[in-house]
Amino acid sequence: MHQTFVExxxxxxEHAEEFQSRFGGVQDSQHPAVVTVCCSDSRVLQDxxxxxxxxxxVFTCSNIGNRVVQRTEAGEAxxxxxxxxxxxxxxxxxxxxxxxxxxAVTATYDALTDDLSEPPGIDHCLGLLKPRLESGVEALPDDVDRAEAINRLVEYNVDRQVEFLVESDDIPDATVVVGVVYDFQDVYGERRGEVHVVNVDDEREVDALxxxxxxxxxxxxxxxxx
Structure with missing residues (x-):
């Protein structure tokens, strides 16, 4: 067996030893306070x-690009x-x-700007991001470098996912929808791993928030x- 899996x-x-007494109240049902939609990235420590x-x-979901949208026969949902x-x-x-x-945002940016292609499974996922990031790519200032462009689009993508949830009839009006960015690149500050709130219920203006x-x-x- 591969040593990584053995480890x-x-x-x-060790986890089972620590947690064996913590499942008593949730063995038959769950009532999580929050659902998080994270990007499937090994650097994002989701819990x-x-x-x-x-x-x-915490009900934790993940996919590349922290998407909240899927395609159905009836359209996007x-x-x-x-x-x-x-x-x-x-x-x-x-x-x-x-x-x-x-x-995922980087790959979508490259697909939109350089027409780069990915294998079908990845391309399907990017296809759900492209319509939401295309206007963001067009709005980027000319003087931003690649890394800055990507991180601006990270925010833009979070905004579009929040917007979709807020506007969906399937999400009750009383539901609070928050958009955040997890930073491990010293972009927002010097505390790597810190979460920064960028959007609440589709409000994006910092002073208002x-x-x-x-x-x-x-x-x-x-x-x-x-």
């Missing part, structure tokens, strides 16, 4: 970023893995988690106002 099993044994060690507290906890477990908060240096949410005003920041 994973060893760590799982660790919240310090979460409580089974049943809120992705089932995001909608499930809202529809069936009483979850009333959705957090869309982008991250600096996102590979800080006025509305003073308890987190020091965690609200944006790279790009467009």
């Amino acid at each position: 994973l099993l060893e760590r799982n044994a 660790e970023m919240w310090g979460n060690d409580e089974p049943g507290r 809120v992705s089932g893995d995001v909608l499930y906890p809202v529809e069936h477990t009483g979850t009333d908060t959705v957090v869309v988690v982008g991250h600096t240096g996102c590979g 800080r006025e509305a949410h003073p308890e987190i005003d020091d965690r609200i920041a944006r790279l790009w106002t467009y």
Whole structure:
């Protein structure tokens, strides 16, 4: 057996030893307080970023590009893995988690600007991002370098995912939808791994967000106002 997997099993044994007494209240049902939609990236520590060690507290979804949209025969819809906890477990908060240096955003940017292609499975995923990022690519200032362009588009993508949820009839009006960016590149500051709030219920203006949410005003920041 590959040594990497052996090491994973060893760590799982430690996990099971620590958590064996923590599943009593959630063995038959779950009522998570929040559903998070993260990017599938090995650098994004999806539960660790919240310090979460409580089974049943966070319903964690992930895919490349932290997308909330899927295609159905009836057209685009809120992705089932995001909608499930809202529809069936009483979850009333959705957090869309982008991250600096996102590979999916980078690949979408390259596809839009250089017509680069990917294998079909990846291309399908990028196809869900392209319509939402195309206007962002067009709006980028001419003087931004590639890395800055990508990180601006990371915010733009989070905004578009939040917007889709807010406008969807499938998401109850009382649901709070938050957009954040997880930073490990010192883009927003010097605390690697810190989450920065860029959008709440489709409000993107920093001053308005800080006025509305003073308890987190020091965690609200944006790279790009467009």
